[in-house]
Amino acid sequence: MSRTKKTDVKGLQAGLLGWFDRHRRVMPWRAAKGKRANPYHVWLSEIMLQQTTVVTVGPYFMKFIGLWPTVGDLAAAKLDDVLTAWAGLGYYARARNLHKCAQVVTSLHGGRFPADEQALLELPGIGPYSAAAIASIAFDRPAVAVDGNVERVVSRFLNIEEPLPQSKPAIRDGAALLAAGNPRPGDFTQAFMELGATVCTPRKPRCGLCPWQQDCKARKAGNAEELPRKLPKKAKPAKFGKVYWISNAKGQVMIQKRTDKGLYEGMYQLPTTAWLTDKKAAAGLGLDFLKGKGAKALGASVKHSFTHFDLSLEIWQYSGRATKLPAGGIWVYPDELASYALPSLMQKAARLAAGTAG
Ligand code: SF4
Incomplete structure (x- = not known):
C-alpha cells in the first residue's frame, strides 16, 4: 500500500492498540485483558455475529453456552434443539453448519479448534472472514479479518473513493498493510473492528476520539461520512x-x-x-x-x-x-x-x- 508509509505503520498500530486497551468493551465471549480467549466462545460468537449486532447476539450466546458448555456438548445436541435455540437469529443455514462444525471439531480434532487459518477454512460454515477472525482472536495468529467495520475504517483512512464491492481488493490490501507485523494480532483484530463499531461509525464518525485522526485522509478531505461508497442495490423481486x-x-x-x-x-x-x-x-x-x-x-x-x-x-x-x-x-x-x-x-x-x- 503506497498510500501509507511503512515507517508510519508501527505508530498507527501502537495508537490503535493503546486506544483499545483504554476503551475495549466487555462482551460475554471476549477474554479479559491479557487473558487467553476460549476458541469455542470466539467461534460461536463470530458465527452468531454475522449479519447481526452485539446487542442481539448477547442473550443467544449466553443461552448456547448455558445449554452446551463445550463444543463436544454442542456436537452431541440434537439438531432440532440447536435450531430451536437459534430461532430468531435468522440465516438458519448457519445454525445447521454450526452443528456440523461442532461435530467435525469433536470427531476430527478431538474437540479442539485448529489454530491455523487454512485448517479453520476447511470446517463447515467457516469462510475467509471467520477463519481469520478465529485464528487471530482465539490463537493470536497474524491474520486479517475484514468485516464491515474494518471496510469502513480502511476506506476512510485511505480515502478510497471507488465504490464497494469493486473496492474490496484495495480495502483488503490496506487492512493487511495496517495490520502487518503488529505485536498483538488478536487484540489488533478486535481493536480494528471496535474502532469501526464505536468511533468510525457509518453516520457521524467521532473523528475527535479516533487514534488515527492525524493521518486519516477522509477526515482531511472532509468526506468521511460519504465513505465507503456503494453501488446502488438492485431492487429485489x-x-x-x-x-x-x-x-x-x-x-x-x-x-x-x-x-x-x-x-x-x-x-x-x-x-x-x-x-x-x-x-x-x-x-x-x-x-x-x-x-x-x-x-x-x-x-x-x-x-x-x-x-x-x-x-x-x-x-x-x-x-x-x-x-x-x-x-x-x-x-x-x-x-x-x-x-x-x-x-x-x-x-x-x-x-x-x-x-x-x-
Ligand atoms: S479519523 Fe474519523 S473517518 Fe478517519 S478513521 Fe478515524 S473516525 Fe474514521
Whole structure:
C-alpha cells in the first residue's frame, strides 16, 4: 500500500492498540485483558455475529453456552434443539453448519479448534472472514479479518473513493498493510473492528476520539461520512403467499416441519401456500388438505426481507374441520410454540394470528 508509509505503520498500530486497551468493551465471549480467549466462545460468537449486532447476539450466546458448555456438548445436541435455540437469529443455514462444525471439531480434532487459518477454512460454515477472525482472536495468529467495520475504517483512512464491492481488493490490501507485523494480532483484530463499531461509525464518525485522526485522509478531505461508497442495490423481486392459523377442538394449532432443502430447512412453520411473484395468482392459492369452506383472511400480514426477495404473507384462519395432518404436521398448544424452531417470520405470524384469531 503506497498510500501509507511503512515507517508510519508501527505508530498507527501502537495508537490503535493503546486506544483499545483504554476503551475495549466487555462482551460475554471476549477474554479479559491479557487473558487467553476460549476458541469455542470466539467461534460461536463470530458465527452468531454475522449479519447481526452485539446487542442481539448477547442473550443467544449466553443461552448456547448455558445449554452446551463445550463444543463436544454442542456436537452431541440434537439438531432440532440447536435450531430451536437459534430461532430468531435468522440465516438458519448457519445454525445447521454450526452443528456440523461442532461435530467435525469433536470427531476430527478431538474437540479442539485448529489454530491455523487454512485448517479453520476447511470446517463447515467457516469462510475467509471467520477463519481469520478465529485464528487471530482465539490463537493470536497474524491474520486479517475484514468485516464491515474494518471496510469502513480502511476506506476512510485511505480515502478510497471507488465504490464497494469493486473496492474490496484495495480495502483488503490496506487492512493487511495496517495490520502487518503488529505485536498483538488478536487484540489488533478486535481493536480494528471496535474502532469501526464505536468511533468510525457509518453516520457521524467521532473523528475527535479516533487514534488515527492525524493521518486519516477522509477526515482531511472532509468526506468521511460519504465513505465507503456503494453501488446502488438492485431492487429485489417481491413474493406473496398465505400462512394459516389452523386450530382443532382442543385449542391446539397446526405447525409443520419443513423437509425440503434450502430455505428454513428443518425449521417449523405455520402451514403456508407456495410463495409466488404473481400477486394475483398467490391470492387464489389455498391449502389442499383443508376441506370445504371455513378459511378467512384475518386482515393482517407479515413481511420479511430475504437475501434474494421480499416476502409478504397474508394471515388466514381456518375454523373448519382439519383432521388430516399434512406431511410433517403436528398439533401443539399455542404456549408450546416457543419450544419449536419457528423462524421470526412465523413467530410474528403466530403472535398476530393468536391476537386476532378467535
Ligand atoms: S479519523 Fe474519523 S473517518 Fe478517519 S478513521 Fe478515524 S473516525 Fe474514521
